[in-house]
Amino acid sequence: MNRVVIEHLTPPSDINRLKKMLIELNEVIVPNLSDRVDIDGYAQKLADLADVFYVVEDGRDIGNCTVYLNDTDSGFISSIALKAEYHRKGIGKRLLEEVKKTANDKEISYIRLEVFADNLGAVDFYRKMGFDIVKRKGDWIMMQFDNNRQAEGGQIILPSTSIMLTDFCTLRCKLCLAYIPYYKEKSHLLIEDVKMIFNNYFQIIDTVEKFSLTGGEPLLNPDLNEILKEIIKYEDKITKEIILITNGTIMFSEETLKIMKDITKLKVIINYYGEISIYSAKNKRMLDEYKINNILYTEDNRYGWIDCRDHSLKHPSIMEREQQAKQCAFFQGKKYVIHKGKLFTCTRASYRIQENLIPYTEEDFIDLTGYAIPILKQKAKIRKLLQCKSTVSCAYCDGLTENSVKYKAAEQL
Numbered sequence: 001m002n003r004v005v006i007e008h009l010t011p012p013s014d015i016n017r018l019k020k021m022l023i024e025l026n027e028v029i030v031p032n033l034s035d036r037v038d039i040d041g042y043a044q045k046l047a048d049l050a051d052v053f054y055v056v057e058d059g060r061d062i063g064n065c066t067v068y069l070n071d072t073d074s075g076f077i078s079s080i081a082l083k084a085e086y087h088r089k090g091i092g093k094r095l096l097e098e099v100k101k102t103a104n105d106k107e108i109s110y111i112r113l114e115v116f117a118d119n120l121g122a123v124d125f126y127r128k129m130g131f132d133i134v135k136r137k138g139d140w141i142m143m144q145f146d147n148n149r150q151a152e153g154g155q156i157i158l159p160s161t162s163i164m165l166t167d168f169c170t171l172r173c174k175l176c177l178a179y180i181p182y183y184k185e186k187s188h189l190l191i192e193d194v195k196m197i198f199n200n201y202f203q204i205i206d207t208v209e210k211f212s213l214t215g216g217e218p219l220l221n222p223d224l225n226e227i228l229k230e231i232i233k234y235e236d237k238i239t240k241e242i243i244l245i246t247n248g249t250i251m252f253s254e255e256t257l258k259i260m261k262d263i264t265k266l267k268v269i270i271n272y273y274g275e276i277s278i279y280s281a282k283n284k285r286m287l288d289e290y291k292i293n294n295i296l297y298t299e300d301n302r303y304g305w306i307d308c309r310d311h312s313l314k315h316p317s318i319m320e321r322e323q324q325a326k327q328c329a330f331f332q333g334k335k336y337v338i339h340k341g342k343l344f345t346c347t348r349a350s351y352r353i354q355e356n357l358i359p360y361t362e363e364d365f366i367d368l369t370g371y372a373i374p375i376l377k378q379k380a381k382i383r384k385l386l387q388c389k390s391t392v393s394c395a396y397c398d399g400l401t402e403n404s405v406k407y408k409a410a411e412q413l
Helices: 015-025 039-049 091-105 120-128 191-204 224-232 254-261 280-289 318-327 347-354 375-387 392-396
Strands: 004-009 051-057 060-068 074-082 110-116 131-137 140-146 157-164 207-214 238-246 266-271 294-297 335-339 342-344
Touching: 004 091, 015 039, 015 051, 015 060, 015 074, 051 091, 060 091, 074 091, 091 110, 110 120, 110 131, 120 131, 120 140, 120 191, 131 191, 131 375, 157 191, 191 224, 191 375, 207 224, 224 254, 254 280, 266 280, 280 294, 318 392, 335 347, 342 347, 347 392
Parallel strands: 074 110, 157 207, 157 335, 207 238, 238 266, 266 294
Antiparallel strands: 004 051, 051 060, 060 074, 110 140, 131 140, 335 342
């Protein structure tokens, strides 16, 4: 590629250069610019009032961004586009970073833009560039970059999150900590739901150390291969491990193994529960052949299971429940779980809330459903969850502590 530079022009701009560029980019912009505005009048307004950032290759304009930076508090990107042959080369990222830097130099707190809701590629690009979805207006999504994010609470870094890909399992473990045998209604998490959940979750958090794909038995989910391909898109947000947990009752397919091989941070946990885990050894051999990181858990190297089936009130005062949470490895480890589109502080909280076994409010979980959820509001909620010393569910739980009685794994109902 020839030398590419970014030129920043403050208003007033050359109307002829700007109009020519907008006409050349018309077919690239979604929906086409000419279907929404009168290009002559639009170009005149931008030339008079907007900063224009041109992407120039050897003296030829190949794209631009027009942004209003006149407000002391916020800026608004009116248009941004590159010619089609320059997509996916990192140029758009450079262009937007230059806009963000200029806004920061001017001490502008927020940069906003509107993107067509069906243009999922653009939505994903802006998300990766730090823009949050703040609301939806008809066919358009409003997104916002917050220059004050660091000052308002720093990055949101979670130690661990699991997503339950299915409520179905090949086993009926009496002490299942995900309560799979006890849920009244069961379903698989479909790929379209996963895309929406991943999109929202990875906007709310900055990074997560460990992200687990679990169930139920995740290999029962018919969309598992597509889900594995989807998680690859977010590997940069997962700092340590992507974990897949299976119970050794289903054999991996060749297609699944080939997809997993491309996930660099993947670790597969294979549980061996004796005779019922008929494919544990074979699955491990296949994973080893594909050079996929894995570990086989048996009674010799796994932690004992605990019994959390009693959901009666145990710690009625705030002080008592905070003391319980202080001792609980699940609560202190921030082992959050996503189930049926909602993020909970643990699988116990998920089950108790969704089965209406305990009192709760919307502050006890984060809804990740919908393509236009209030991201800033959800960020504030998760910060509160991270800072709280206990939750309502802790009052009904004995959790995992040094005093917990341990049981043999996978005793069947």
